Amino acid sequence: MSEAAIRFEKVSKSFGSRTILKELSFEIGKGDSVAILGRSGTGKSVTLKLMIGLLEPDAGDVFVLDRNVADLDASGLSELRREMGFLFQSAALFDSISVGENIAFPMRRQSKVDESEIRDRVEELLRQVKLDGEYDKMPADLSGGMKKRAALARSLALRPSVLLVDEPSAGLDPITSEEIDELLISIGEEDETTIVIVTHNIPSARRICDEMILLDGGLIRARGDLAALEASDDEVVKKFLSSQSGG
Ligand SMILES: Nc1ncnc2c1ncn2[C@@H]1O[C@H](COP(=O)(O)OP(=O)(O)OP(=O)(O)O)[C@@H](O)[C@H]1O
Ligand SMILES: [Mg+2]
Numbered sequence: 001m002s003e004a005a006i007r008f009e010k011v012s013k014s015f016g017s018r019t020i021l022k023e024l025s026f027e028i029g030k031g032d033s034v035a036i037l038g039r040s041g042t043g044k045s046v047t048l049k050l051m052i053g054l055l056e057p058d059a060g061d062v063f064v065l066d067r068n069v070a071d072l073d074a075s076g077l078s079e080l081r082r083e084m085g086f087l088f089q090s091a092a093l094f095d096s097i098s099v100g101e102n103i104a105f106p107m108r109r110q111s112k113v114d115e116s117e118i119r120d121r122v123e124e125l126l127r128q129v130k131l132d133g134e135y136d137k138m139p140a141d142l143s144g145g146m147k148k149r150a151a152l153a154r155s156l157a158l159r160p161s162v163l164l165v166d167e168p169s170a171g172l173d174p175i176t177s178e179e180i181d182e183l184l185i186s187i188g189e190e191d192e193t194t195i196v197i198v199t200h201n202i203p204s205a206r207r208i209c210d211e212m213i214l215l216d217g218g219l220i221r222a223r224g225d226l227a228a229l230e231a232s233d234d235e236v237v238k239k240f241l242s243s244q245s246g247g
Contacts, residue, residue, distance in 0.1 A: 005194040011060035022218035035205035038215035085155035100135030145176035
C-alpha cells in the first residue's frame with residue numbers, strides 16, 4: 001500500500017443543526033485516483049473543501065501531503081495549495097481576462113517566473129486541453145466544455161501533486177465529458193498525480209479512477225472498484241447504483 005496523500009481522521013462537520021460528516025475516516029494513497037460518489041447534499045464538495053482548507057473540520061483532522069491542514073498558518077496553507085490543483089464545481093474563469101491569462105494566473109502569483117516561461121507553459125497546457133491557439137479568446141466566447149477545459153488547464157498550471165476535481169462532466173455533452181475524462185486519465189498516468197474526483201457519472205468514475213468511495217449519511221457506505229460496489233448486498237449501495245444506471 002502506498003503512502004497516503006490524503007488522510008481524514010474522524011472528521012466531523014456540521015452547518016447549524018445539520019451534521020454533514022460524522023467522524024469520517026479514510027486515506028487516499030499517493031498517485032491513486034479515487035472518485036467520491038453520493039447523493040446530492042451528502043457532503044462531497046464539503047469533503048474537497050476540507051482538503052484545501054476552504055473549510056475547517058469541527059472535530060478530527062485532515063492531513064494532506066503529510067501536513068495537518070488546520071495547523072497551517074496563512075503562508076503554510078498557500079504553500080500547500082501551490083501543490084494542489086482544484087477545479088470547482090462551477091469551473092469559474094475570470095471573465096475580464098483572456099483564456100491564456102486565466103491559465104497564466106497561478107504562475108503570475110508566484111514570484112520569479114519569467115514571461116517566456118509562462119507563455120510556453122500556457123501554450124503547452126492549451127495544447128493538452130485541446131484549446132490550441134485560443135490564448136486571446138475571452139471566456140464569454142467559449143462553450144461550456146471549452147470553459148471547463150480551460151479551468152482544468154489553470155488547475156494544472158503549477159503541476160499539482162494532488163488534483164481535486166468537482167463534477168468535471170456536469171452540464172457537458174457525453175462526448176465533451178469523455179474528452180475531459182481522457183485528459184484526467186492521462187494526467188493520472190503521466191504525472192503520478194493523486195486525483196480525487198467528485199462525480200455523479202459512474203461510467204466516468206470507472207474510466208478515470210481505481211477506486212470509488214460512496215458517501216452516505218456522513219460516512220463511507222462502500223469503497224472499492226465498480227465490481228466490488230456492484231457485488232455489494234448493501235441496500236443503500238444497490239439503490240444508489242440502480243438509480244444512477246436508470247437515469
Ligand atoms: N458554507 C456552507 N454553509 C452552510 N451550509 C453548507 C455550506 N457548504 C455546504 N453546506 C451544506 O452542506 C451540505 C453538503 O453540501 P455539499 O456541497 O458538500 O453537497 P454535495 O454532496 O457536493 O452535493 P451536490 O452533489 O449537489 O454537489 C448541503 O446541505 C449544503 O447546503
Ligand atoms: Mg457538490
